[in-house]
Every structure is written in C-alpha cells, then in structure tokens.
Amino acid sequence: MARVQLFFLGTPQIEVDGTAVATDRRKAVALLAYLAVTGTSHSRETLAALFWPEADQTRAFAYLRRTLWEINQMLGEGWLEAERSSVALRWPAEMWLDVREFTRLTAIGAGLDDLATAVFLYRDDFLAGFTLRDAPDFDEWQYYEVDHLRHALAQALAQLVTGLAQVGEWETAVAHARRWLALDALHELAHRQLMELYAHMGNKAAALRQYETCARILADELDAIPEAATTALYDRIRRGDFSPAAKESVHVEIPLPPVSPPPAMRHNLPAATTPFIGRAPELAEVTRMLLDPALRLLSLVGPGGSGKTRLALQAAAQLSAAPPLIFADGVYFVPLAALNSPENIIPAIAKALRLSFFKEGELPRQQLFDYLRSRSLLLLLDNYEHLLANGSGAAQVSELLTVAPQVKIMTTSRVRLGLQAEHLYMVQGMRVPDWQTAVSWQTTSQPLTDLITPYSSVQLFVAAAQRAQPAFTLTPATLLPVVRICRLLDGMPLALELAAAWLSLLTLAEIETEIRQNLDFLATEMHDVPERQRSIRAVFNYSWTLLTEAEKEVLPQLTIFQGGFTREAAQHVAGTSLPILMALMHKSLIRREENGRFTMHELLRQYAAERLHDDPELWVRARDRHSHFYMDMLLREGRRMQSTAQRAGFDVVELEIENMRAAWLWAMVQQQYEMVLPTLNPLLYFYLVRATLTELGDLLAMVLEDLETAVPTPPPVPQQPDAAHLLYARLLALQSWVVSSNYTALQPVTFSTKALEIIDSWGIAAQIGLPLTLAAVIYAYRVDGAEGLEMGWRSLAYLRQQGDRWAVALAINMLGACLHSLGERHGVKELLHEGVAISREIGDYLVLAYNLTTLAWVLTDERAFQQALQIDQECQALFEEVGDRAGAANNLWSLASVYDVSGEYALAVQHYQRSHRLYLELGRRPEVANCLGWESQMWQRLGEYEKALVLRQQALALYQEMGDDNGEAWSYFEVGELCRLLDRPEAESFYEQAFAAFTRLQMDHGLTFYYRVRGRARLAAGDVVGARADLEQSMALSHDNSEDYWNRAYTLCELAHVALTEKDYETAASYFHDALQLADRWASLGIILVILAGMAHMWAYQKKYVQAAEMAALVLHHRAVWDETRPLARLPLATAQAHMDEAAFATAVSRGQALDLTQVVRDLLAA
Structure with missing residues (x-):
C-alpha cells in the first residue's frame, strides 16, 4: 500500500509515496482535512450540510460523491471507508498526519526531543491561508482547531524553553522563547522568560530592552503597565543583583534527558539579498526528504535558471534553524561553479568547513574523510554538473558517503550524478496558473493577492517588478499580461526576474513582445549576478557545451514539436533513440511528464530552434517528417472520434492539437493539398467539441488568403476541380459557418455568399461534402431562407449518395436546427429522428446528442416540455460520458431554456448557474456573459429586480472587457429595462446607449426591442400618436422568423393597447389575435x-x-x-x-x- 503523508500545519500539502499531489479542488482538501483531524466516522448528511449548506440535499449529496471521488484520485483507492450512510478515513500504518503527530509529541510527559520535533512540525497555523467562503460552518471548525493547536504550541514552547534553560542551552531557549512570544506579544510570562534567559547569558542590555519592549506593547495595545513581577525582575537585572527566582509554572513537569543536547547548529549559509518567494510545496518536499533517515544523497536537478540553488539554500536554512539533533555538526554550503576540475572538490569542501590540512605526509582527501567520519552534518554541493564528465566527480561523492555515515549531501546540478544512493528531486519552473484559471479571476471578487498565493511564478514576478518599478501593483488590468509572461517563460525564476527588471523602461505588453522576438532580451548587467546567469543565452550556451555530438543533432529537431511529444513521435521525426532521450532528460533539457509525454522549456526551445535554422535542409526534412506523422494521426484519430471509441480519439487529438495545427499549416505551405483535404472534418469536429470555433476560424483565416491567390481562376476542367480548387471551396464554405457565432459580423454573409456562388459557378456542389451544408445553413439564416434551405436539402442528398453516414447525421442536425429556427416545422421531427437513428447505428454519441438536443427544441415549441426535458437529460449524460464539457455546458443552458419557456423560472436559474460555472471553468467568457444575462432574465421574471440588475451589470462589464459590441449593446438595453422596473432615472440613459449601439451595428433585431419599449413608454405618457409610430417602426424592422416571433408578439400586444386607448375594440382584438398566434408558435x-x-x-x-x-x-x-x-x-x-x-x-x-x-x-x- 502507498504511504500517504498529510501536512495540514501550514499550507495544506498531500504526499503519496513522497510525491506531492497537486490539486486545485479546495473542497476535496477541506473534506480530507476534516476526516483526518476529527478521526471519526461522519454521516453523509452531516458532511453534505457542512460543506454545501446552500445546496438542496440531492445536489449536496452529488457534490459529496464527486469530492470523495476526487480524494480517491489524489490518494488512490482504499483510504476511504465510504458506506451508504457514513464516511470515514482509514488509518493503517502507511497513513501519517502532522496534526496527529504534533498532538502525540506534545502529550503530557513529553521530553525535550519530542517537544523540539513537535514545534518543528508546526510550520504555520492549521490550514494556513485556506478558507471555504461558501461553507461557514467548516470555517468555524477550522477557526477552533487553529486556536486549539496554537494553544498547544504555546504550551510546548513554554515547556521547551523551561527545559532548555534548566540544562543551560540559553541560545536555543531564546530562539524558542521568541517564537513563543510571537504567538502572543502581550504574554508577560514569555517576556519574563526572555529577560531571565538574556540575564543568564550575561546580556544585560538585551534583558532590559526586552522589558522596554514589553512595556511599550502593553501601553500601545492595552493602555496598561507591566505586572509587578515583571517590573521586579527588571529592577533586579538593572541593579546587577539578579539571581534566578523559582521557575513559574508552565503546567507540565519536564523530564530531563539523560544527556545534554549538543551545541546549537553551525552553518556558513550566505545571507539572502532578496526574500524567498513561494515554492512552499517544493520546499516542504525537499526538507522532508532530507529528514528521511534512509536518504543520504539528494540531487536537485533542473535546467539552468530554474532556481535550484535558491531552493536548496532555503531548505538548508530551515534545517539549520531546526532542533540541533538533526545535523549536530552543522549545515555547510560549498559553491563549485568556479572549479575547473573534480580534484578541487576536496579543497572546496574543506574551505567551507574552515578545515586546515595540517598533517604532513597525509593526503588532504584522507584528512577531510577523517574529519567527517564521526560528524553529523549536511553538505550542500552547488553547481555540480561540470565536474561529472569523466566520472571522478561522482565517485568522490560516493566515497565520502561511504566513509562518513552521518553525513548527508545535497547537490544542485543540471545533470544527475548517476549514483545508486542518489535520490532525485526535479526542479522545474515555478507554478504557473493555467489560462482558464487566470481568466476566471476576472469575474471574482476575491483579492488578487489571495488568488495568486498558490502560483509562485506570479508572486516572484510581482516582487521583482516592484524592485524595478516600486509603483507596480497587480490589478485586474495587469493580471493577464503578467500571467502571459509567466506562462511564456514557463515559470523559470531567472527568466522571470530578468523580464521584470525591464518594467522600469517597458510596458508588460512590450516585454512580452520582446521575449517572443529576441532571446537576448533576457539579460542583465547587475554585478552581483554570476556571469553565466547574466542572460538566458549564457545559461543555454553553457548547457550546450555539456552535450555530445549526437545529442546536439537531436535536440534542435525536437523544437519542431509544439506542446510536447511522445517517444514514438521523437523517434519518427528526429530519428532519436531511447538512450539519447534519456541523456537529454538527465541533463535537464527535456522533461518527462506524468502522462509519459516529453516537453521542453519554451526558452530552451527558442534557443535550440535557432540552432536548427542554422541547417535549413535539416529543418525542412524535420518539418516534413513532423507533418506527415501528425496528419496521419489526425486522420486515424478522426475515425475514432466518429465511433464508440470517440472519447479516446478526442483525448489524443486534444493532447496533440498543437502539433497537428503545425503539421496542417506546414502541409498548406508546401501545397500538399491532397493530404489536407481529408483532414477538414476531423478538424471541424475537434474544434466543435473540445476547443472553440473561433480558434478554428483563426486557423482557416491564416491560409485562405494565400490559397485564394493560388486558385485565381475556375478549375481548368469544368466540374473536375484539382485539389487546390476543391480545398479552397471547402474552406470558404467551412469558414462561413465558423465565423457565424458573431451575430453582428458581415463575414458569415460574405463567406457563405461567395462560397455558394463559386461552388455553383464551378459546378462542384456534389464534391464539397459537409461544408456545403454548413454554408447553405448560414446563407439561409443570414441572406435568403428559401434559397439557403434548397441548397441545404441538395447537399444532404449528395452526402447520402456518397454514403458518409457520419456527415449525413451531422448535416441533418444542422439542417433541422435551421428549419426549426426559420419556422419550417413540417417534417423536421421526422428528419431529426433519422439523424438520431444513424447516430446510434454508427456509435457517435455526440452527434446523437446534437440531434436529440435539436429535437428537444422542436418538442419545446410544441409544449411537450416533459419530453423535451427527458431528452435533454439523456443528452447531458451523453456529453458527460464522452467528456464534452462544452457540450455539457451548452446542454445545461438548453435545459434552462426549457424551464424558462415552460415557466419554471427558479429551475431555470439553477441550470443557468450550473452552465455558467462550467463555462467559467472552460474559460469561455462569451458564454459566461450569456449565462449571466439569462440568469438575470430569470430573476427579473421572479421579481428579484435588484439581484437581476447586479448580474446584468456583471454581464455588461464582461462584454466590455471582451470588446463584444453585440453583447454590450444588448446589456445596455436590459440594464435600462431593470432600471425602469426599479423606477430609477438612469433607465433613459441606458436605453439611449443601447439605441446608439444598435444603430451603429445595424442591429435591426435590437432596434425592434428599443422601439417597442419606447412606444410603450410614450403610450404610458399619453402620447398615442408617438406610441403607434414607434410600435409600427418596431414591426417594420422585424423579420418573419422565429428569432423575431417573441418581440413581434409583444409589439402587437402593445399596439392592441394603443387601440384600446382609442376604444377601437375590433382593431385591438385583431392585434391580440395576431400576437397570440405568433406567441403560440414561439411557445x-x-x-x-x-x-x-x-x-x-x-x-x-x-x-x-x-x-x-x-x-x-x-x-x-x-x-x-x-x-x-x-x-x-x-x-x-x-x-x-x-x-x-x-x-x-x-x-x-x-x-x-x-x-x-x-x-x-x-x-x-x-x-
């Protein structure tokens, strides 16, 4: 069974078999801490209420099940006893908890060694920096645990101070007394203990200063004076007649150890000139490894500039301040960078130990070994890689470990030592937030300083930036640019500091641009920086000298890969072998991720790519091999994406999409159009499911202009296009659909019109495939419904003739949705049922879900709400099973829409919120804003106008941040509506902003709403003529399709009220009838x-x-x-x-x- 260690005294950290488990699931960490610390079984009902108090019981139980699953993912199976009604944590010997160990060590009767270890374990308060804002009862429990454990720490420190004083360990006692006092600066007993300790040490001035500090704190905080006992002690010390009084009780009698502890630990560690930032998990892991009795040699291995030395020094510094029994003879730093031979290692260690070689006739090496033989100490050998060339450098470490059994060695190196005793800790870049997480911070009210706490790279950049530009602060405006730089630099500490130093001269955007364009930008002239670390190029030049000729040939070719690569891909593209990959990994030039893929630091990739471009022929050959390898993979996985194995296919493409994009673009550059043509459907399907169509649109835009130049005329032979003409027509048709999500843009109209004209004039409609259906649908939506639908039916017939059942099923969904939206109801259900049947037969659950979702829309319009809900719930299960999170989010939105039109507004709110949360996790900001708007609409329906206004304003702000003019215009209008309902005067201003935006963007649909609302306002003010004019203008601007049914019905209703004002009941009845007819179609x-x-x-x-x-x-x-x-x-x-x-x-x-x-x-x- 794996060994699990839980560190909750301080920032939470979870380790399995010595490896820190990374997780961003705060509820999982909190639940694990609660189960571990309470140490008992809890009912599911209690846990659900504790952690999800605002959720109903069904959802809370579901969240609990999900969180228990996440704990199993972190720890592995077998640690939880999850019964039907209760949950507990198992406690085999392999489970260790620092809180439990701390409590055991501080029990009554604990000796000095146990107490010293206990206070060392207490890194910080219980779950320091951790909170659950939506679980107040958990926070309250955490608060009491913190208070209880701090009290226990204070008692342990008090006992430790007393015990150490009794055996004359004054300096160590002072260190613990200061920590005791730091817990409560008003605790006079701790002040008196410090005064006595200083007096015992003969430091009268320090003792008197301590009294003055005590008096000042009491006066400032409590407006009080010290107790009589404190003042009396002060007087005795001042007069010089101090003799220790009887010790004041600290609750527990301290049993003395049988022997005196050794003297306080010695070290030669250099003082840090800047604070140590972040890296708490790494520091905790390195410290834990060094404390492992079985570990003798720890190598911190990583690329140049990754912060190995700083991390090692911080770990050593922590251990030098730990209880003296750990390394009784000290911790010593041995810098090796300046050495030019392994023969100089022995003198360097002796120099660090301040050891003089005085025995004539005896080798210095033997004298060092004799000195270390009985010593208990830690040696930090820094920058070891250049001393390993012939093996003698590693051999010296091995021999030293053999002759000095109580010595531990920690090395920092770009290359592992390759010894049996060696334990590795791979030092990579500092933790960087993923882009979606950073984007989600834009919509949270939590302080940015709290949000960046887990991400050391951002913390380091901000600290370095403030040294260069003291006025710099992290704000919503600077957050994303900073994250982009941190991600671009892959969290490399040296690169982060070099980049931040430019803030005194450049903006964040300019810094990012320079990094992308010029590796030499990352450099400094600071004299206290080692020469080989004054630029990133110097760092990499040094690493390059450590490579063999074979490694120098392979490494540049690996830069062809984008986003990582597999062993098979490297062998195919770069012609490498496993030993070379292993060597490059051992030299910290590539790293192997947990999923088996290899990656390279982005800056190193940039450096090695320069080397590759020095050999243009090799570069072209590598690009060709890369392109063929990944284009074949795209086709292969594309077939799997259309089958029952589709989730696995999508997973592979998601991992390799950056390589596939690069391969696809290279094939286009090389005009290998025959190879590109069959990849269009797999690309479309992937971007539809796992990415965004905007990204696909950007990819297509990169090639369409050049391709148009390559095919300026119709095909030489009518109706027989070559690959270039056929590809151009398909891409043009595909692009018309890809860009259609922007309602206000003219590109969909332009692309679809141009595509259909070219396809028709060239006579190649039967050869276009699925893209023709997509272009026809967009043409029907945006240009001419009848003509577009006619082409859509033709394209479906072509697909049926060609026997591409997957394309037929997807085309049916697209065409069915278009028919439904345009009000063409006849035969739509039958068409969609055909799509459902085909999808089930071929085993494509996603296309099945798409057809079912569209069918649910049709059923909703028929007011078959229960059937629609059942179908949408089936779709939800399908999306989740396949791992289509975007589809799941969209389907939740669809469910919410059904609840909306059926009048279940509270249920609609819940589903819009779930959709919102999922889109937020995916980083889909446009959809997040859309969900905020619809949730606002539901609260408006329920009469919660203030709540609705807050949400609508959030949506408006988000649209403005994204530069989404369409969303911004609608938000102005809806904010105006809510201000009207709240009787606020600013309603008129928002309406006018909406009108200006609708007019500027030529949004007739928006203008129909504006004129309806203005007409209603004029009618309420008694302006019947003006009201009628506005309402008729609204009708004139609207279109006879489902998009405008709702507003046309509403406007006709308002016109009926105008007629009622004039007592024209016949006209009013006619308007009401027409309105009801339209509303009935809308459902x-x-x-x-x-x-x-x-x-x-x-x-x-x-x-x-x-x-x-x-x-x-x-x-x-x-x-x-x-x-x-x-x-x-x-x-x-x-x-x-x-x-x-x-x-x-x-x-x-x-x-x-x-x-x-x-x-x-x-x-x-x-x-």
Whole structure:
C-alpha cells in the first residue's frame, strides 16, 4: 500500500509515496482535512450540510460523491471507508498526519526531543491561508482547531524553553522563547522568560530592552503597565543583583534527558539579498526528504535558471534553524561553479568547513574523510554538473558517503550524478496558473493577492517588478499580461526576474513582445549576478557545451514539436533513440511528464530552434517528417472520434492539437493539398467539441488568403476541380459557418455568399461534402431562407449518395436546427429522428446528442416540455460520458431554456448557474456573459429586480472587457429595462446607449426591442400618436422568423393597447389575435400570459366582466406569469370585482384558475 503523508500545519500539502499531489479542488482538501483531524466516522448528511449548506440535499449529496471521488484520485483507492450512510478515513500504518503527530509529541510527559520535533512540525497555523467562503460552518471548525493547536504550541514552547534553560542551552531557549512570544506579544510570562534567559547569558542590555519592549506593547495595545513581577525582575537585572527566582509554572513537569543536547547548529549559509518567494510545496518536499533517515544523497536537478540553488539554500536554512539533533555538526554550503576540475572538490569542501590540512605526509582527501567520519552534518554541493564528465566527480561523492555515515549531501546540478544512493528531486519552473484559471479571476471578487498565493511564478514576478518599478501593483488590468509572461517563460525564476527588471523602461505588453522576438532580451548587467546567469543565452550556451555530438543533432529537431511529444513521435521525426532521450532528460533539457509525454522549456526551445535554422535542409526534412506523422494521426484519430471509441480519439487529438495545427499549416505551405483535404472534418469536429470555433476560424483565416491567390481562376476542367480548387471551396464554405457565432459580423454573409456562388459557378456542389451544408445553413439564416434551405436539402442528398453516414447525421442536425429556427416545422421531427437513428447505428454519441438536443427544441415549441426535458437529460449524460464539457455546458443552458419557456423560472436559474460555472471553468467568457444575462432574465421574471440588475451589470462589464459590441449593446438595453422596473432615472440613459449601439451595428433585431419599449413608454405618457409610430417602426424592422416571433408578439400586444386607448375594440382584438398566434408558435408561456392579461383589459373595457375576471385569474394563478405582468392582470380583475356581486366574482375567479392554458389559447385562436 502507498504511504500517504498529510501536512495540514501550514499550507495544506498531500504526499503519496513522497510525491506531492497537486490539486486545485479546495473542497476535496477541506473534506480530507476534516476526516483526518476529527478521526471519526461522519454521516453523509452531516458532511453534505457542512460543506454545501446552500445546496438542496440531492445536489449536496452529488457534490459529496464527486469530492470523495476526487480524494480517491489524489490518494488512490482504499483510504476511504465510504458506506451508504457514513464516511470515514482509514488509518493503517502507511497513513501519517502532522496534526496527529504534533498532538502525540506534545502529550503530557513529553521530553525535550519530542517537544523540539513537535514545534518543528508546526510550520504555520492549521490550514494556513485556506478558507471555504461558501461553507461557514467548516470555517468555524477550522477557526477552533487553529486556536486549539496554537494553544498547544504555546504550551510546548513554554515547556521547551523551561527545559532548555534548566540544562543551560540559553541560545536555543531564546530562539524558542521568541517564537513563543510571537504567538502572543502581550504574554508577560514569555517576556519574563526572555529577560531571565538574556540575564543568564550575561546580556544585560538585551534583558532590559526586552522589558522596554514589553512595556511599550502593553501601553500601545492595552493602555496598561507591566505586572509587578515583571517590573521586579527588571529592577533586579538593572541593579546587577539578579539571581534566578523559582521557575513559574508552565503546567507540565519536564523530564530531563539523560544527556545534554549538543551545541546549537553551525552553518556558513550566505545571507539572502532578496526574500524567498513561494515554492512552499517544493520546499516542504525537499526538507522532508532530507529528514528521511534512509536518504543520504539528494540531487536537485533542473535546467539552468530554474532556481535550484535558491531552493536548496532555503531548505538548508530551515534545517539549520531546526532542533540541533538533526545535523549536530552543522549545515555547510560549498559553491563549485568556479572549479575547473573534480580534484578541487576536496579543497572546496574543506574551505567551507574552515578545515586546515595540517598533517604532513597525509593526503588532504584522507584528512577531510577523517574529519567527517564521526560528524553529523549536511553538505550542500552547488553547481555540480561540470565536474561529472569523466566520472571522478561522482565517485568522490560516493566515497565520502561511504566513509562518513552521518553525513548527508545535497547537490544542485543540471545533470544527475548517476549514483545508486542518489535520490532525485526535479526542479522545474515555478507554478504557473493555467489560462482558464487566470481568466476566471476576472469575474471574482476575491483579492488578487489571495488568488495568486498558490502560483509562485506570479508572486516572484510581482516582487521583482516592484524592485524595478516600486509603483507596480497587480490589478485586474495587469493580471493577464503578467500571467502571459509567466506562462511564456514557463515559470523559470531567472527568466522571470530578468523580464521584470525591464518594467522600469517597458510596458508588460512590450516585454512580452520582446521575449517572443529576441532571446537576448533576457539579460542583465547587475554585478552581483554570476556571469553565466547574466542572460538566458549564457545559461543555454553553457548547457550546450555539456552535450555530445549526437545529442546536439537531436535536440534542435525536437523544437519542431509544439506542446510536447511522445517517444514514438521523437523517434519518427528526429530519428532519436531511447538512450539519447534519456541523456537529454538527465541533463535537464527535456522533461518527462506524468502522462509519459516529453516537453521542453519554451526558452530552451527558442534557443535550440535557432540552432536548427542554422541547417535549413535539416529543418525542412524535420518539418516534413513532423507533418506527415501528425496528419496521419489526425486522420486515424478522426475515425475514432466518429465511433464508440470517440472519447479516446478526442483525448489524443486534444493532447496533440498543437502539433497537428503545425503539421496542417506546414502541409498548406508546401501545397500538399491532397493530404489536407481529408483532414477538414476531423478538424471541424475537434474544434466543435473540445476547443472553440473561433480558434478554428483563426486557423482557416491564416491560409485562405494565400490559397485564394493560388486558385485565381475556375478549375481548368469544368466540374473536375484539382485539389487546390476543391480545398479552397471547402474552406470558404467551412469558414462561413465558423465565423457565424458573431451575430453582428458581415463575414458569415460574405463567406457563405461567395462560397455558394463559386461552388455553383464551378459546378462542384456534389464534391464539397459537409461544408456545403454548413454554408447553405448560414446563407439561409443570414441572406435568403428559401434559397439557403434548397441548397441545404441538395447537399444532404449528395452526402447520402456518397454514403458518409457520419456527415449525413451531422448535416441533418444542422439542417433541422435551421428549419426549426426559420419556422419550417413540417417534417423536421421526422428528419431529426433519422439523424438520431444513424447516430446510434454508427456509435457517435455526440452527434446523437446534437440531434436529440435539436429535437428537444422542436418538442419545446410544441409544449411537450416533459419530453423535451427527458431528452435533454439523456443528452447531458451523453456529453458527460464522452467528456464534452462544452457540450455539457451548452446542454445545461438548453435545459434552462426549457424551464424558462415552460415557466419554471427558479429551475431555470439553477441550470443557468450550473452552465455558467462550467463555462467559467472552460474559460469561455462569451458564454459566461450569456449565462449571466439569462440568469438575470430569470430573476427579473421572479421579481428579484435588484439581484437581476447586479448580474446584468456583471454581464455588461464582461462584454466590455471582451470588446463584444453585440453583447454590450444588448446589456445596455436590459440594464435600462431593470432600471425602469426599479423606477430609477438612469433607465433613459441606458436605453439611449443601447439605441446608439444598435444603430451603429445595424442591429435591426435590437432596434425592434428599443422601439417597442419606447412606444410603450410614450403610450404610458399619453402620447398615442408617438406610441403607434414607434410600435409600427418596431414591426417594420422585424423579420418573419422565429428569432423575431417573441418581440413581434409583444409589439402587437402593445399596439392592441394603443387601440384600446382609442376604444377601437375590433382593431385591438385583431392585434391580440395576431400576437397570440405568433406567441403560440414561439411557445413561451410568459409572453402568452402577457397577451391574455391584455385581453382581460379589453374585456373589462367592453364590460365583459366575467370573461375579464376568468382570464385575469388564469394569468395570476399560472406558474409562468412574470412578476411585471401581475399588475397588468390585477387591474381588470379589480374592475370586474367592482362590477360583479361577490358570489359571481368568486365563481369566475375559481373557474379561471382551473382553466387549461393550452385549451384557452386553442379556443381563442379558433374563435
């Protein structure tokens, strides 16, 4: 069974078999800490309520199951006892917890050794810096644990101080007394202990200063004076007649050890000129390894500039301040960089130990070994790599370990020593936030200083930046540029410091640009920096000299790879062998990740790429081999993506997409169009599922212009295009669909029109495949519905003839969605059922889910809400099974939409929130903003206008940050609506900003909303003529498709109210009828109820009080009624009540509440 060590005294750290487990799952860490520290079984109900207090029980239990799974992923199976109703942590011998060990060591009767070890274990407060903002009861429990453990630490320090003083270990006692006092500066007993210790040591001045410090703190904090005992001690010390009084009780009698401890630890460690930043997990791991009795040799191995020396020095410094029994004879730093021969290692160690070779006739080496033979100490041998060439450098370390059994050695090196006794700790770049995480910080209110705590690279850059530019601070504006630089430099400490130093002259954007363009930019002239580390080029030049000729041939070719590579890929592309890969890894030039892939630091890749470009023929050959290898892989995995093994296929492509992009672009540059053509569908499918279409659009844009130049004329032979012409037509068609997500852009219209014209004029429609369907759909949406749909049907027929069932199934979904959106309902369900059947047959669950989702839309329009929900829930399971997180997020949005149109607004809120969270994790900011807007709309429906306004303002801010003019324009409008509902004067300003944006962007759809709202406002102000003009303008700008049904229905309803004002009941009834007809096609119950409330008004005007009461009662009683509709329905109800006797009114209301909405609409439309 693996050994698990839990470190919760300080920043949480979890280790399995000595390897730190990285996780960003705060709930998993918190739950593990709670189970470990409490040490007992807990009911699932208790844990769910503790960690997810705001969730209902079903969701809380689901979150608990997920978190328990995450703990199993961290630790491995077998550590949890997860019963049906309870959960506990198993405690075999392989499980170790620092809190439990600390408690054991500080138990009553503990000796000095145990107490010293205990306070050493106490790195910081329990779960330092950790909190769960959404679990207040857990935070309260953590608070009490912190308080309890701090109290235990104070007791242990007090006992340790007393015990050490009794055996005359004054300096060590002072160090512990100061730590004791740091826990509570107002604790006078600790002050008196320090005063006594200084007096015993003969340091009268320090003792008196301690009293003055005590008096000042008490006066500042409590406006008090020291106790009489403290003042009396001060007087005795001042007069010089100090004799120790009886020791004050510290609660526990300290048993003395049988022998005196050794003297305080000695060291020669250089003082740090800058603070040690971050790297807490690495530091804890190195320290833990050094404390392992079985470990004698620890090598910190990593590339130049990775911070090996600084990490080693910090670990050594911590150990030098640890209990003296660890390394009784000290910790010593031995710099080796200046040495030019392994023969100089022995003198360098002797110099660090201040050992003089005085025995004539005896070799210095033997004298050193004799000195070390009985010593217990740690040697830090720094910069060892250049002393390993002939093996004698490693042999000296091996011999030293043999003759000095109590000596431990820590080395820093770019190359491992290759000894059996060697334990490796690979030092890589400092931790860098992934891009999605950094983007998500833009929408959180948590302080940035808290968010960057786990990411040492950002902390180091900020600290270095502030040395160069004291006014620099991390803000939302500077955060992403800083993260980009940290990611570009792969967290390399030296590179981060060199880059940050330029802030006195350049902006962050300019620094990033210079790094990308010029490796020599990262340099310094500072005299206290070693010469070989004054530039990144110097670092890499030195590493290059350590390579063999074979390694020098392979390493540059490995720079062809983007985002890492496998052993097989390296062998195929670079012609390398396993021994060479191993050698490059041992020399810290490449690293092997946990998933088996190899990666190279980006700056080293840039350096080695320069070497490759020095041999243009080798560069071209390597690019060709790379392109063929990954294009073949894309086709192979593309077939798997369309089958029951699709998740595995998508996973492989996701790992290799950067290599595949590079291979694809190289094939285009080399005009290998035959090789490119069959890759279009796999590329499209991958970007649709695991990336974004924007990224695919950027890729296509990179090649379309050059390709257009290559095919300026139609194909030489009509209807028989060569590969270049065929590829151009397909890419143009594909691009029209890829760019269609931007509603305001003209590119979809331009691309689809141009693509269809070229395809038609060249007579090659039958050869375009799926891209033709996509272009036809966009043409139908944006240019001409009938013509686009006709081409869509033709393209589907071509695909059926060609027998590409996967393309047929996907084309059916695209065409079905288009037919539905354009209001063409006939035969759509049958078409989608065909797509569902084909998808099931070929085993493509994603295309199956797409067709089912579209089918759910159709069923929603038919008000078959339960069927639609069941289908969407099936789709959710499919998306999650295949690992399509974007599809899962989109489907949650679809579920929310069904709940919205069916009037279940609270459930819609929950699903929009889940979709929002998932999109946030994926870094999909446009979708995050969209979810915020729709969640706001649901709160508006529920009458929570303040809450809705906050969300809508968040969406507006996000759209502005992204530069999304479309989203910004709509947000202005919706903020104006909410300000109107809250009766705030700024509503008018937001409406006008929306109008200006809609006009500038030529957004007719937005203008229809604006004119409707302005018309309603004018009607309310008594301006009937102006109201009618605005409402008619809204109708004139709208289109007869499903996108405008909702607003057209609403506008017709408002025109009916204009007619009612003029007592033109016939016209009003006609408008209401037309509005109801449109709303019924849209199937949104909320807008139908708005219309029915208006009809109740009409009947009240006409003195048809029974009908008015029944209809108003139906509206007010229905679950889907909007909060803002309620006053509209209450008015005719009150009018009817005033004109009807009590019994008749009650009967009418009761009858209205019992009405079936669907039947009412059907009857009204038939009348």
